[in-house]
Amino acid sequence: MDWRSDAARNRALWTETNREHTNDSAETNWALDEISWGIWGLDEAHLNVLGDVAGLDVVELGCGTAYFSAWLAKLGARPVGVDITPAQLDTARRMMAATGIEFPLVEADAGETGLPDASFDLVLSEYGASIWVDPYRWVPEAARVLRPGGRLVFLRNSTLVILCSRDEEPAGEQLERPQFGLHRTEWPEGGVEFHLAHGEWIDLLRANGFEVERLLELQAPHDAETHPYYAYVTADWARQWPAEEIWIARKGS
Numbered sequence: 001m002d003w004r005s006d007a008a009r010n011r012a013l014w015t016e017t018n019r020e021h022t023n024d025s026a027e028t029n030w031a032l033d034e035i036s037w038g039i040w041g042l043d044e045a046h047l048n049v050l051g052d053v054a055g056l057d058v059v060e061l062g063c064g065t066a067y068f069s070a071w072l073a074k075l076g077a078r079p080v081g082v083d084i085t086p087a088q089l090d091t092a093r094r095m096m097a098a099t100g101i102e103f104p105l106v107e108a109d110a111g112e113t114g115l116p117d118a119s120f121d122l123v124l125s126e127y128g129a130s131i132w133v134d135p136y137r138w139v140p141e142a143a144r145v146l147r148p149g150g151r152l153v154f155l156r157n158s159t160l161v162i163l164c165s166r167d168e169e170p171a172g173e174q175l176e177r178p179q180f181g182l183h184r185t186e187w188p189e190g191g192v193e194f195h196l197a198h199g200e201w202i203d204l205l206r207a208n209g210f211e212v213e214r215l216l217e218l219q220a221p222h223d224a225e226t227h228p229y230y231a232y233v234t235a236d237w238a239r240q241w242p243a244e245e246i247w248i249a250r251k252g253s
């Protein structure tokens with residue numbers, strides 16, 4: 001499958017999603033002053049994923065409406081947002097005009113950003129390239145644009161929740177698809193996602209000069225309720241098994 005046709009399908013999906021949903025959630029998310037992770041809104045202050053980001057050059061791959069980059073800008077980082085969907089970037093620009101928080105946005109595929117080599121301290125993806133782009137394309141691109149010693153941080157669905165999911169139903173308590181050969185996953189009503197097994201992630205990261213520092217498996221808090229929009233997993237499921245995970249890897253110096 002040519003990556004361009006997957007990218008075009010995902011761009012069409014995100015153009016439609018933007019039309020239906022994204023504006024309200026962009027306003028809510030841009031208004032937050034604290035970084036929050038994942039569908040259960042776990043605090044950065046508690047998880048301590050990023051540490052001090054002040055003064056860092058950051059690129060967000062698949063930035064969508066760019067609220068994560070806006071949070072980083074509020075903390076003194078210099079973000080650049082990359083996304084392939086013009087409608088998503090239009091929303092980000094509207095939010096910039098409304099809030100006065102400005103940073104560059106680049107319309108590009110996350111596997112071919114066109115950004116200069118070794119120009120960032122941190123590459124971030126929050127459900128952007130981390131699930132919508134083939135990791136065998138975007139991880140090398142992340143390595144290319146990072147400076148030596150720079151960090152790659154990405155949030156994705158856990159491999160386990162994908163293995164326990166079938167079609168659009170919430171994840172169940174049994175395996176619904178094979179792990180071997182998972183990689184490219186088409187959803188009936190949606191786009192094309194990319195998921196690897198943990199061993200494949202480690203091999204891919206190491207092959208691109210990264211050392212894995214942490215893998216955080218996120219647990220839903222005891223009082224969390226199933227999210228009305230991200231209903232592919234119930235809060236009860238995510239209290240028992242990790243539905244989301246954050247990878248932190250560092251490029252060798």
Ligand SMILES: C[S@@+](CC[C@H](N)C(=O)[O-])C[C@H]1O[C@@H](n2cnc3c(N)ncnc32)[C@H](O)[C@@H]1O
Nearest residue numbers: 014062063064065083084085088109110128132
């Ligand atoms: C869940 S959203 C991004 C998350 C962002 N944190 C947000 O919620 O607004 C996924 C984004 O990935 C972008 N995307 C999908 N395929 C892409 C590609 N090949 N290159 C760059 N961005 C891509 C979509 O356009 C969409 O804006």
